[in-house]
Amino acid sequence: MVTAVRNGRDMEHKYPNLFSPMRVGNVTFRNRIFSPPASHYMVCPPAYLTKECRAFYELRAIGGAAAVCLGDSIVDTKTGYTHPYKILMDDPAVIPSISALARDISRHGATPSLELTHGGKFANVPNIIVSERVASAPAYGPSHEINADGYEILEMREPLIEKLAGDFGKAAARAKACGFQMITVHGGHGWLLAQFMSPGTNKREDKYGGSRGNRLRFPMMALDSIRAAVGPGFPIEFRMSGAEFTPGGYDIGEGVEIAKLVAPKVDILHVSAGFHDNPDTFVITHPSMFHEQGCNVWLAAEIKRHVDVPVVAVGALSDPAVMEEIIASGKADFVAVGRGLLADPYLPRKAFEGRDDEIVRCVRCFTCLDCPRTTRDVKCAVNPVIGREWEHVLPARLQPRKSVLVAGGGPGGMTAAITAAERGHSVTLCEASDSLGGQLKYEKFIPFKRNLYEYSQTLARRALRLNVDVRLNTAVTPELAAELRPDAIVAAVGADYIVPDIPGIDGEIVRSLPALDDFDNNFGKRVVIFGGGLVGCETAIHLRNTGRQVTIVEMRGDYAADAPYFHKQAIRLQLGSGIEVELNMRAVAVRDGALVCVDGAGEERVFEADTVFCATGMRSRLDVVESLRYCAPAFFSVGDCVRPGHVTQAVSGGCYAAMDI
Numbered sequence: 001m002v003t004a005v006r007n008g009r010d011m012e013h014k015y016p017n018l019f020s021p022m023r024v025g026n027v028t029f030r031n032r033i034f035s036p037p038a039s040h041y042m043v044c045p046p047a048y049l050t051k052e053c054r055a056f057y058e059l060r061a062i063g064g065a066a067a068v069c070l071g072d073s074i075v076d077t078k079t080g081y082t083h084p085y086k087i088l089m090d091d092p093a094v095i096p097s098i099s100a101l102a103r104d105i106s107r108h109g110a111t112p113s114l115e116l117t118h119g120g121k122f123a124n125v126p127n128i129i130v131s132e133r134v135a136s137a138p139a140y141g142p143s144h145e146i147n148a149d150g151y152e153i154l155e156m157r158e159p160l161i162e163k164l165a166g167d168f169g170k171a172a173a174r175a176k177a178c179g180f181q182m183i184t185v186h187g188g189h190g191w192l193l194a195q196f197m198s199p200g201t202n203k204r205e206d207k208y209g210g211s212r213g214n215r216l217r218f219p220m221m222a223l224d225s226i227r228a229a230v231g232p233g234f235p236i237e238f239r240m241s242g243a244e245f246t247p248g249g250y251d252i253g254e255g256v257e258i259a260k261l262v263a264p265k266v267d268i269l270h271v272s273a274g275f276h277d278n279p280d281t282f283v284i285t286h287p288s289m290f291h292e293q294g295c296n297v298w299l300a301a302e303i304k305r306h307v308d309v310p311v312v313a314v315g316a317l318s319d320p321a322v323m324e325e326i327i328a329s330g331k332a333d334f335v336a337v338g339r340g341l342l343a344d345p346y347l348p349r350k351a352f353e354g355r356d357d358e359i360v361r362c363v364r365c366f367t368c369l370d371c372p373r374t375t376r377d378v379k380c381a382v383n384p385v386i387g388r389e390w391e392h393v394l395p396a397r398l399q400p401r402k403s404v405l406v407a408g409g410g411p412g413g414m415t416a417a418i419t420a421a422e423r424g425h426s427v428t429l430c431e432a433s434d435s436l437g438g439q440l441k442y443e444k445f446i447p448f449k450r451n452l453y454e455y456s457q458t459l460a461r462r463a464l465r466l467n468v469d470v471r472l473n474t475a476v477t478p479e480l481a482a483e484l485r486p487d488a489i490v491a492a493v494g495a496d497y498i499v500p501d502i503p504g505i506d507g508e509i510v511r512s513l514p515a516l517d518d519f520d521n522n523f524g525k526r527v528v529i530f531g532g533g534l535v536g537c538e539t540a541i542h543l544r545n546t547g548r549q550v551t552i553v554e555m556r557g558d559y560a561a562d563a564p565y566f567h568k569q570a571i572r573l574q575l576g577s578g579i580e581v582e583l584n585m586r587a588v589a590v591r592d593g594a595l596v597c598v599d600g601a602g603e604e605r606v607f608e609a610d611t612v613f614c615a616t617g618m619r620s621r622l623d624v625v626e627s628l629r630y631c632a633p634a635f636f637s638v639g640d641c642v643r644p645g646h647v648t649q650a651v652s653g654g655c656y657a658a659m660d661i
Helices: 051-061 092-107 158-177 192-197 217-230 252-265 278-286 297-304 320-328 339-343 345-354 365-372 389-393 410-423 439-446 447-465 479-484 534-545 565-575 622-628 648-658
Strands: 002-004 021-023 025-029 033-038 067-074 111-117 137-142 153-157 182-187 236-241 267-271 311-315 334-336 405-408 426-430 467-470 487-493 495-497 526-530 549-553 578-582 587-588 594-598 604-608 611-614 619-620 635-638
Touching: 002 487, 021 410, 033 051, 051 092, 051 389, 067 092, 067 153, 067 182, 092 182, 111 158, 137 389, 137 479, 153 405, 158 182, 158 217, 182 192, 192 236, 217 236, 217 252, 236 252, 252 297, 267 297, 278 565, 297 311, 311 447, 320 334, 339 345, 365 565, 405 410, 405 479, 410 426, 410 439, 410 447, 410 648, 439 447, 447 467, 447 534, 479 622, 487 622, 487 648, 526 594, 526 604, 534 549, 534 565, 534 578, 565 578
Parallel strands: 033 067, 033 334, 067 111, 111 182, 137 153, 182 236, 236 267, 267 311, 311 334, 405 426, 405 487, 426 467, 487 635, 526 549, 526 611, 549 578
Antiparallel strands: 002 021, 021 025, 495 619, 587 594, 594 604
């Protein structure tokens, strides 16, 4: 039974549908925004939740999400374990930490949920996170196969199928006993239940394969086991791919039929997309910046037309106005916001309180998803708190009020100014140009990078609301520092674009970012981009989208070498359509309407162009940093002036420099 709960103020609210409570079974969700299943990569080695890990989830509850889900909870360690960051639901030792997490979430008014899953054929084999086998047990899937890396996958026999169906129920019972108020069952993205559901991976000829009903037999057994364990009225959410977008997988038509069979056994259908067998679907499951916001919502909308249970939609959502339209139009009953709640865990509260212009939108850079395979932690490019939530739960140390001078109005400088002002200091922020934003100002020209520009403007508004003394067209010099006599200086003066010293580089056809006020109108029909790093590749994609013929010329043997792994995957898919990429090319001159290069064999190559765009990197303004180092009792330098990098380093550096004052 589902009941919408309204009150007399709803008609006056900006987002009345998004913030209308809904009752599902015996749980009333305070709004329609779910924090979907997420993993945390700072668990203890046996996969128990640390305080730091719990704080990661608790912050989403504090921020106003209706439900907060602990992801990747394995029902059988021996056969389902894929990497060290899973929660092992068949280990009684997990009980204390997950019970504490359920309390952490529920005490803030959110519904704690726990996702049950099993790796299937992806368990016990090397993967993107773990390079060696993680257990001695074999890998099991619905059918026998040799995977792409040469590892044998055994067909799961009926006794093991029956055991695992029971394990789903046992894990659900444990979760309920620990205080979780909803179970989310992962039946999508290519994990075990999805492997049985998909005709692309289930090649069995017994009662667990072949027809749709047979392919769903094991998932239905697992759902029956869960229901028997948790009882009536306890919400069960089933996460599925509306379509798999992979050869041999099912489309939305089959997704609808699957949903119709599953719906009577669950309380909520959570409709996602994609299947792990095809790596290219990763950027469909987790839409890249090259996709429209809400790009996967249509899958949920189509399934909702055919089922009688509430439906959750996903799709890189970060704008409450878009979420409101989804609920109001009946496309879905709930929206799941994953990366959007990393960028701003307080998104629900800010939207409810009418503070939309303070919301930090996810920029979809994949920094968060790149961490598991690199630093093995969790972070967000635009939110320095993520991964350090526990530190920010503690009250700030009481310190004397100090005067702080921040040099540079880019993301690092503004973050430093905001953090220092929030901690009670008197802050002056000086920017040498006529506007705040730093390098992010140029992102306003690129539609798929617009969120980064908007982020810079959100920071600027926050600084002004905190009464930071913002001075534009003002460079910080030793003389200005002597006049203001600050207690601390934070240098965030950025970097200069490198202009290679080759003949013709100052010619009329050459362009670079600092000289572009009207971005799109500064390029001809044929564009050669000199430099195939992240800036060069993203610029190429935008110019291709505006109808230009684009060639990237890169000196190294790889393109976008400075991009996070999954963002590079998205870039690769974009470059494959209408953009020429020439690697191992050393530019030697610009002449006669062309960029002249020498290839790896020493042969001259000529790339004709109406415009040559220079994207050859940046050089830190170390001279400015050194001129200010001894102009105050305390000195900090952050961002590109330390080392050219991503916005992640600038924002984090600015935040923690201010906290150290």
